[in-house]
Amino acid sequence: MLKLAIYGKGGIGKSTMTSHLAAAFASLGKKVIQIGCDPKADSTINLLHGQPLKPVMDYLKEGDEPDHLEDISQIGYGGVLCIETGGPTPGLGCAGRGIIATFNLLEDLELFETYQPDVVLYDVLGDVVCGGFAAPIREGYAEDVLIVTSGEKMALYAANNIYTAVKNFEDRGYAKVKGLILNHRNVINEEEKVAQFAKARHLRIIGDIPRSDTIIQYEDQGMTAIEGDINSEISQRFIALAKELLNEGS
Template identity: 80%
Template sequence: MLKVAIYGKGGIGKSTVTSNLAAAFATMGKRVIQIGCDPKADSTINLLEGKPLRPVMNYMREEDEEPEKLEDISKEGFGGVLCIETGGPTPGLGCAGRGIIATFQLLEDLRLFETYKPDVVLYDVLGDVVCGGFAAPIREGYAEKVLIVTSGEKMALYAANNISSAVRNFEDRSYARVFGIVLNHRNVENEVQKVQAFSKESGIPIVGEIPRSDEIIRYEDQGQTVIEGNSESEISGRFYDLAKKLLESEE
């Protein structure tokens, strides 16, 4: 089973990368689970025709009980991707990271992986600060590989450095390791050179590069990934290439 956590600064395009990867894997015949680990709970929306999924934490808060079956907190999206959102606490109250921990424990109780038997599991994780809760996917044995999404913007690279440092703190415990950097272009000055310099300094390879594209925006406005909208496009090819690299690394 391929298990990947995608981290990066808030707003850097993690959900776009994650959902397009999920769609790519699905069209390659893989059984995929995508788990959104962000209080905004919008990771899977473009796999679900633009319709938001009720997050796990909302279910528990509104129903005042834990769900009894997976169908209560999940929904199949494009290509049969099983979508789950952890959500978070009521805004201004509680720790969002604890929502991730509580959700993961619930998914274990519901025997998610034994029941669904996925080939690929993707975790879309808010990564400005890798606190205990947001680090759960990499330190509890859920994910084995980490992708760091960044642009050439200063704060994006700052967050990428924090994330790589946090992951390395766990490497000697057989937890997840950084697989590579995904350069999600923002067309800032000397962007490629800046990310290449970070790659060289950190020793983390650039494994994917997504050009800035109106095509992605156009399909997201329709509640779709670019893979669903036009699987033959050049941008879709970038996501397929990254998906293949990840699969080959497992072999």
């Protein structure tokens, strides 16, 4: 089973990268779970034709603990099983606790034993890698971390924070950083900046995703570019990345 946690600065495009990767794996015939670990609960929306999924924390806040996986999940494009952790009411609780509560429930419901996925993707909020936000990289969940960045200063700053935090967790048996996904913002000398950052930390740039109007076009329609046009150049980029990750994970 390939288990990946995807981190990066808020607004850098983690959910776009994650949902497109999920769709790419599904297009290759793989059984995929995508778990959105963000209070906004919008990670899976483009796998569900723009329809938001009720997050697990909403059930728990209502005092209605779900008894079945079907209560908290939905099947999206390509058969991807979609789950959103959600979070507490803003200002009234720690968002990270929502992730922990959700993961405890998923264990009780035997998610992985029941669904038996080939690939699990965790889309994790921002550049915070502590408390509940570290839960996806603990032993038994994700095995590898992909950091999404651009060449922008703050994106690289966040990427460095994530890299440092994950490195500090290595001796606990947590996941390791597998590499970077360069999500282009077309800033000056972007490729050189990210390459220099990667080289200094002995990381690979595993994915190179150009800025794409095709992605925007299909996300406006509530879908990934892979569902909209699997033969497009950008869709093929994600499929190539999915193949590479599968080959390395086998």
